[in-house]
Amino acid sequence: MVSIKDIAKQAGMSPSTVSRVVNGKKYVNPAKRDKILKLIEETGYVPNNAARSMVLRRSFTVGIVVPDTFNMFQRQLFSIIERHLYSFGYHTLFFFVKFDGSSEEEFLNRVRSEKLDGIIMLHEIQGNRFYDYITRTKLPIVTATFSRSQISSIHVNEEQASFDGVSHLINLGHRKINMITGREFSFGRQRTEGFFHALESMGIDRDETRVVFVKHYTAEFGMYGMRELLLRNKDFSAIFAATDELAIGAIRVLRDEGLRVPEDVSVVGFDDIEISDFYLPRLTTIRQPLDEIGGQAALILHRHICGANGAIAELLLPYKLIIRESTAIPISGKSWI
Amino acid sequence: MVSIKDIAKQAGMSPSTVSRVVNGKKYVNPAKRDKILKLIEETGYVPNNAARSMVLRRSFTVGIVVPDTFNMFQRQLFSIIERHLYSFGYHTLFFFVKFDGSSEEEFLNRVRSEKLDGIIMLHEIQGNRFYDYITRTKLPIVTATFSRSQISSIHVNEEQASFDGVSHLINLGHRKINMITGREFSFGRQRTEGFFHALESMGIDRDETRVVFVKHYTAEFGMYGMRELLLRNKDFSAIFAATDELAIGAIRVLRDEGLRVPEDVSVVGFDDIEISDFYLPRLTTIRQPLDEIGGQAALILHRHICGANGAIAELLLPYKLIIRESTAIPISGKSWI
DNA sequence: ATGAAAGCGCTAACAT
DNA sequence: ATGTTAGCGCTTTCAT
Numbered sequence: 102m103v104s105i106k107d108i109a110k111q112a113g114m115s116p117s118t119v120s121r122v123v124n125g126k127k128y129v130n131p132a133k134r135d136k137i138l139k140l141i142e143e144t145g146y147v148p149n150n151a152a153r154s155m156v157l158r159r160s161f162t163v164g165i166v167v168p169d170t171f172n173m174f175q176r177q178l179f180s181i182i183e184r185h186l187y188s189f190g191y192h193t194l195f196f197f198v199k200f201d202g203s204s205e206e207e208f209l210n211r212v213r214s215e216k217l218d219g220i221i222m223l224h225e226i227q228g229n230r231f232y233d234y235i236t237r238t239k240l241p242i243v244t245a246t247f248s249r250s251q252i253s254s255i256h257v258n259e260e261q262a263s264f265d266g267v268s269h270l271i272n273l274g275h276r277k278i279n280m281i282t283g284r285e286f287s288f289g290r291q292r293t294e295g296f297f298h299a300l301e302s303m304g305i306d307r308d309e310t311r312v313v314f315v316k317h318y319t320a321e322f323g324m325y326g327m328r329e330l331l332l333r334n335k336d337f338s339a340i341f342a343a344t345d346e347l348a349i350g351a352i353r354v355l356r357d358e359g360l361r362v363p364e365d366v367s368v369v370g371f372d373d374i375e376i377s378d379f380y381l382p383r384l385t386t387i388r389q390p391l392d393e394i395g396g397q398a399a400l401i402l403h404r405h406i407c408g409a410n411g412a413i414a415e416l417l418l419p420y421k422l423i424i425r426e427s428t429a430i431p432i433s434g435k436s437w438i
Numbered sequence: 439m440v441s442i443k444d445i446a447k448q449a450g451m452s453p454s455t456v457s458r459v460v461n462g463k464k465y466v467n468p469a470k471r472d473k474i475l476k477l478i479e480e481t482g483y484v485p486n487n488a489a490r491s492m493v494l495r496r497s498f499t500v501g502i503v504v505p506d507t508f509n510m511f512q513r514q515l516f517s518i519i520e521r522h523l524y525s526f527g528y529h530t531l532f533f534f535v536k537f538d539g540s541s542e543e544e545f546l547n548r549v550r551s552e553k554l555d556g557i558i559m560l561h562e563i564q565g566n567r568f569y570d571y572i573t574r575t576k577l578p579i580v581t582a583t584f585s586r587s588q589i590s591s592i593h594v595n596e597e598q599a600s601f602d603g604v605s606h607l608i609n610l611g612h613r614k615i616n617m618i619t620g621r622e623f624s625f626g627r628q629r630t631e632g633f634f635h636a637l638e639s640m641g642i643d644r645d646e647t648r649v650v651f652v653k654h655y656t657a658e659f660g661m662y663g664m665r666e667l668l669l670r671n672k673d674f675s676a677i678f679a680a681t682d683e684l685a686i687g688a689i690r691v692l693r694d695e696g697l698r699v700p701e702d703v704s705v706v707g708f709d710d711i712e713i714s715d716f717y718l719p720r721l722t723t724i725r726q727p728l729d730e731i732g733g734q735a736a737l738i739l740h741r742h743i744c745g746a747n748g749a750i751a752e753l754l755l756p757y758k759l760i761i762r763e764s765t766a767i768p769i770s771g772k773s774w775i
Numbered sequence: 776a777t778g779a780a781a782g783c784g785c786t787a788a789c790a791t
Numbered sequence: 792a793t794g795t796t797a798g799c800g801c802t803t804t805c806a807t
Contacts, residue, residue, distance in 0.1 A: 104784055115794045120786060128792055147551040151497065152784035154488035155799050169521075173712075176513055183532060184506075192531055195520060214484040320716040353716045375510075379657040379690045381718040441800055452778045457802060465776055489800035492783050 103144045111144075112137050123148060160216045162192040163402065166208075168224040169197040172318050172346055174372040174389070175223055178245065181395030182221060189403045191218065198224060209234060219402045221245060225286055241405035245398040246389075247287050253405065253413050255397045257420040259288045262387045263295025264302075265422050266369045267341050269385070271303055273430050275339040275367060280312045281326035281351055282343035289318070292343045292371060310335065318343060323350020331358065338366060338431040345370035345377045345386055352380070352427070363429035373423055382426035390418050440483045448481075449474050460485060497553045499529040500739065503545075505561040506534040509655050509683055511709040511726070512560055515582065518732030519558060526740045528555065535561060546571060556739045558582060562623055578742035582735040583726075584624050585752060590742065592734045592753045596625050599724045599757040600632025601639075603706045604678050606722070606759055608640055610767050612676040612704060617649045618663035618688055619680035626655070629680045629708060647672065655680060660687020668695065675703060675768040682707035682714045682723050689717070689764070700766035710760055719763035727755050 105123075109116040114133060121129050122137045140146070154160045163186050165179055183193045194215060198208050205228050212220070212234070219241035235242050236251070248254035270278055280296045283289040297307050313329045315322040323346060330340070331354070340355075342348035348370030352362050362368050362382055370377060373388035397416055405411055442460070446453045451470060458466050459474045477483070491497045500523050502516055520530045531552060535545050542565050549557070549571070556578035572579050573588070585591035607615055617633045620626040634644050650666045652659040660683060667677070668691070677692075679685035685707030689699050699705050699719055707714060710725035734753055742748055 102784095105786095106784080116785075117787080117795080118793060121793090124786085130792065133793090145550070147547055149492070149553065149784050150551050151488045151491035151553065152799090153786080155486070155492060155801090156784085156786050158799070160488065171517075173510075176517070180508075180513070180534070184534060187534075194529055194531075197517070197521060197524075210484055213482070214487055216486060216488065320713065324716075349713070349716050353718065356718055376657065376686070376713055379661075379686050381690065381693055439800095442802095443800080453801075454778060454803080455776085458777090461802085467776065470776090486800050489783090490802080492785090492800085493802050495783075 102149075103146045105146075105148070108137065108140050108144065108146050112140050154216065158216070159218050160192075161190060162194055162215060162217055164194045164196050164212060164215065164217045164220045166196045166198060166220060166222045166224045166226070169199045170317055170319075171197070171223075172344060173374040173376070174344065174346075174391075175246075177375065177391055178395055179223060181392060182223075182245070182398055185396050185399030186221075186402075189399060191399075191403075198226070205230060212240075219243075219406050221398050221402055222247075225249070241402055243398050243402045243405065245394055248415055251413065253401050253415065255394050255401065255416045255418060257389055257418050259291035260295040260298070262420040262422075263292040263341075263343075263371070264299045265295075265420075266371065266387050267296050267299035268302075269422055269424065270339045270341065270367060270369060270428065271299060273339075273367065273428060275431050276303075276305065277335070277337040278311065278339040278341055279330050279335070279337045280341045280343070281323060281330065281347045282312060282314060283316065283318055283322075284314050285316070285318075289343050296341055311337070315347070318347055320346045320350035320353065323347035324354050325350075327351040327354035339428070340366060340368045342368065342370050345372045345374045345384055348384055348386070348427070349376070349380060352382075363427050364432065367428040367431070369428055378425070380427075385425045385428040386423050388421045388423050390420070393418050439486075440481045442483075442485070445474065445477050445481065445483050449477050491553065495553070496555050497529075498527060499531055499552060499554055501531045501533050501549060501552065501554045501557045503533045503535060503557060503559045503561045503563070506536045507654050507656075508534070508560075509681060510711040510713070511681065511683075511728075512583075514712065514728055515732055516560060518729060519560075519582070519735055522733050522736030523558075523739075526736060528736075528740075535563070542567060549577075556580075556743050558735050558739055559584075562586070578739055580735050580739045580742070582731055588750065590738050590751045590753075592731050592738065592755060594726055594755050594757040596628035597632040597635070599759075600629040600678075600680075600708070601636045602632075602757075602759050603708065603724050604633050604636035605639075606761065607676045607678065607704060607706060607765065608636060610676075610704065610765060612768050613640075613642065614672070614674040615648065615676045615678055616667050616672070616674045617678045617680070618660060618667065618684045619649060619651060620653065620655055620659075620684075621651050622653070622655075626680050633678055648674070652684070655684055657683045657687035657690065660684035661691050662687075664688040664691035676765070677703060677705045679705065679707050682709045682711045682721055685721055685723070685764070686713070686717060689719075700764050701769065704765040704768070706765055714760075715762070717764075722762045722765040723760050725758045725760050727757070730755050 105116045105119050108119045119137055122134050186193050222244040225247050243253040245255045282293045313326045315326045340351050348368050360366050370384045370386040373386045377384035377386050442453045442456050445456045459471050523530050559581040562584050580590040582592045619630045650663045652663045677688050685705050697703050707721045707723035710723045714721035714723050
């Protein structure tokens, strides 16, 4: 393995000079610079990151914390973040965590041993130990898709977005709307609130029996949720799902029961994951600005790491209601139940 | 940041002893060991990875090479591999690469500067420079979902699997079968061959006009492929798609054209990605053993890294035809064209 | 069983 | 503008 000393020796100069060239520092004689550059080219010299990390006391690595049950939206998001981070010169270490308490400790240890430059959280964690650690060490951090006080965050107004999604159903003429959602993350709770508020704005009382809470935001659990809703035997003409995956599972069950979407039941999802535009029917949903979220998360974290503009930022990004095929005017008079 | 010296000082011992304890080496007085362990616990000491990497000349990091256009199957796969690698004590660095030549150089540089312990390839790369480098440095490597001589690999028999998928259609009574596939990776070419062979085994001549090649294996390109097939104006009763995503895009177009699946056209996919069981109709497909592939890739790489059982292995894993709703007996006499 | 000492590859302060 | 030097935190001979 060729090291900086080898280059220095071959060039007849000191390692410092080579270091300066490698790091693009000033104060280097152009002729010498060229010679060194040529040597680097020839030998295929690449600086050893571990050594740099040690002396610089930073790792050029950012951790991304993802729930180990990540859904498709998160999966798309973290790939995007990875790329943006890379464009800023960072490596990305993924922390797939489940927070059943015991793994929090393990997670903390991993974070500490890595000497991370910063962290992007896509996953809300419960305990305070982690956040205490962050505060104590002043480790740069940003949260994406949710917010937390004292920490920079990038997200959409979940409740408002949800409100708009439900309003779309209401404007179509739907009044009996059920929801499939979850309690686990704050986005789930916020989307649920938006749902109720939209209904309330139409003078429709809050009816908890129209909402089913499931454990995960996946298609599988969307099926469970839909079955439960069907079991409750309440008349309804529309479903609002807290995520597209939930919506897909719900539609799956609806179809299995012989109900057509949107003819018999309208369905609105949330996130606008890749598949939503290809599903049958194409899913009406609320789009989160994926690229923007990823790009801003990386950018803001980078700023924090550089110390420039270190102010805590809360970035509220615009969402967009995407109307496709899964919603329609309810067939009045038709009661399928 | 508490270092090994701090622990040593507080314990009244030398760093060497602490190091021995941390690394579980023998020849340490149990009493001293306990004392050190307690101190580590109290101070929250965690070894600095960069320092270890430097002296050990390894990084405890494995690179996973993924095409930057990764599809859902690959996305599922690399998450799984990440977890398995972690269970062996490795970090994972993702290399999202596109191989338009120039990025090969950059990729190589990244690999070199990382001092990776090993590499798992989910992406076939063309040039030889990379493989030359691997051979020269004896960097442990395994490929997953494809094979290459002189390198351990884990994959299924793509051609045979494809043969079975098409045979399923043939057994149902289909004779006019079109295919949507791609040329970019060998799995695409192998699946195409399996398609032709199944047909040939029934005495059906190889008809290239029944096959459309698209650029990427995504739903979007499945739509393009299907439209092209429709344009060719050939009678057909079934579609074999080289990936589930392609199949989903194809079904999307079929439905948009008023064709029902499976009543008018049967469709078979490949991979069995998450969504396939929730699609409308549920997709008949060939399942790749995702967990097994991921687990074995990590395990075999780990063995190579440890130097134990360093023999090159080619692991052929079983696939499984999953018959769901997208395939049916063709409606004889009915010609929709 | 334990400690002293050297050194991994690099950067930065300091000296020139 | 360039070289010398110290040191980042750790592991590992080599002594004892």
